[in-house]
Amino acid sequence: MSRPAIRSADSWGPFAPALETGERVARLRVLRAVTHLLLGPRGLDLQDAIRATEQHRTMGRLSDVLSEIDALAAKDRRNILTSYAAVTRL
Numbered sequence: 001m002s003r004p005a006i007r008s009a010d011s012w013g014p015f016a017p018a019l020e021t022g023e024r025v026a027r028l029r030v031l032r033a034v035t036h037l038l039l040g041p042r043g044l045d046l047q048d049a050i051r052a053t054e055q056h057r058t059m060g061r062l063s064d065v066l067s068e069i070d071a072l073a074a075k076d077r078r079n080i081l082t083s084y085a086a087v088t089r090l
Contacts, residue, residue, distance in 0.1 A: 010066055013084055014053075027088070028054050028065075034083045039076055046072065046080075 006015050014027035032050040035043040046068040053061035069077060 006062065006066070013088065015062055015066065025054050030087060031065075031080075031084055034087060035080055038079050038083060039072075042076065043072075043080075 006017070011017060014024050014031060016027075019027070028050050032047055032054070035046050035050065039046070046065070049061070049064045049068045053065055069080065072080065
C-alpha cells in the first residue's frame with residue numbers, strides 16, 4: 001500500500017517522513033494541544049482531524065490534518081506553526 005504524498009514543504013513535525021508510529025503520535029498530540037490552547041472552539045475541526053489520525057495511526061489521515069491547517073485563517077495558521085516550532089525546538 002503506497003503512502004499519500006506529502007509535499008516536502010509540509011514535512012515538518014508529525015508529517016516528517018519515516019517517523020516511528022509512537023513519535024508521530026506524540027508530535028500529533030503536541031500539535032493538538034497547541035491548537036486547543038491557541039484557537040479553542042475555532043480549532044475544533046483541526047483538533048478532530050488530529051485526534052482521528054492519532055487513533056487510526058495511518059499516514060492517510062495526515063493529509064486531512066494538513067487540509068485543516070491550510071483551511072485556517074492566515075493569522076491562526078501562523079500562530080499554530082510558530083508555537084508548535086517553539087514548543088518542539090531542541
